Amino acid sequence: MNLRQQKTMETKRKILTTAIKLFNEKGFSHVTVDEIIEKTSTSKGAFYNHFKSKHDIFLEKFKEIDHFYVNEILPKLKPLKTAEAKLKYFLYLEMEYIEKDLGWDVTRTIYEQELNTERESFFLDENRPLYHILKKIFEEGQKNGEFRQDLTSERLVVMLSRVIRGFLYDWSIKKGSFSLVDEHIELFNIVIEGLMKR
Amino acid sequence: MNLRQQKTMETKRKILTTAIKLFNEKGFSHVTVDEIIEKTSTSKGAFYNHFKSKHDIFLEKFKEIDHFYVNEILPKLKPLKTAEAKLKYFLYLEMEYIEKDLGWDVTRTIYEQELNTERESFFLDENRPLYHILKKIFEEGQKNGEFRQDLTSERLVVMLSRVIRGFLYDWSIKKGSFSLVDEHIELFNIVIEGLMKR
DNA sequence: AAATATAATAGACTATAGTCTCTGAGATTA
DNA sequence: TAATCTCAGAGACTATAGTCTATTATATTT
Incomplete structure (x- = not known):
């Protein structure tokens, strides 16, 4: 990596870390691009050279969630015996991560961005680890007769x-006023019951 | 109503109908406030005198959905015998209305607006007819033993x-690319099964 | 080493939602 | 009917995300 590439990367890193710090402090919508470039002594040109939009920085952080799925969650599921147990534990860990590490404002911002038709969607990317993991669990559960087989795993x-x-979404509009960890079981158990064979 | 009030109402009506017409033609995000006031020969002052925001006009239209619940759906549910049948028919009519009459772009815009923390929420208003109707159906179904009783109707x-x-939400980010009417049964049946007594 | 090319950045500019203030038509009061 | 009041509306102004273009430091080529 030559000098120029180093400077470029340094600029990007500086903008990214400063922006995320500011977002955490004041919430996404209360941070302006002008403030970010002022605090980092850069410019609009630099900012938009590295990021497609203000939202885009957020995605950068949110994409970490997929590392989390693969690196943190997946290994913990291995020892569990039933697909149902795996599914429930997966959902628990996911909710815990979103509630504790991401927070509702980040989540809200992502959900808002996904509704923006101009931008590319992250949720619609079918290769997300989230979907692969869930599909694997369902396939396993269908094979051993835990889950209903009249629907495909997809x-x-x-x-x-x-x-x-x-x-x-509900958690987001309610500004995180209930606990994902505490309440998720009530809802997901209803759904999982509907997904099980009887 | 005196002359002044008449003019005021006429201005509001003109803005509202023109805006909704434009939204239907080009989609919410492709219509600017400047365009609306130009087409109606009014001004920013007039516009923001009558509506809190560009989104606000949308809400005005969306609130019709509650009239629909009360006036169109409710009477049709009366003759049905089981709470389960009522619930399923209710969901069918709701999905049909949203798909055919509201459309995905209106729906998307409402869902986006709800995520905006600065504005008041429509979904969180607990007095919406939607919630009353559902609660009634669940209460009936709990009383006659169709639905589980370990959770309150609320x-x-x-x-x-x-x-x-x-x-x-899924329908919105997928830009209406699947049919609510066709697909709702698959999902809701799973959930309703989980809500029924067994 | 000089000439040329490239691409990151600076920052002026644009688009657009929303605010602020002043004005005048029409209502109210005297 | 003259004086006063009021509030809807006009439109200049602000805030802010994002675009466009010129500049210049660095890399590449000759």
């Missing part, structure tokens, strides 16, 4: 994803 | 509302 993932989104 | 409404929202 459809089961779609159904569950919609419920998860509804739950997180 | 909680059942919360659970179902979250699922409905997840479904409509």
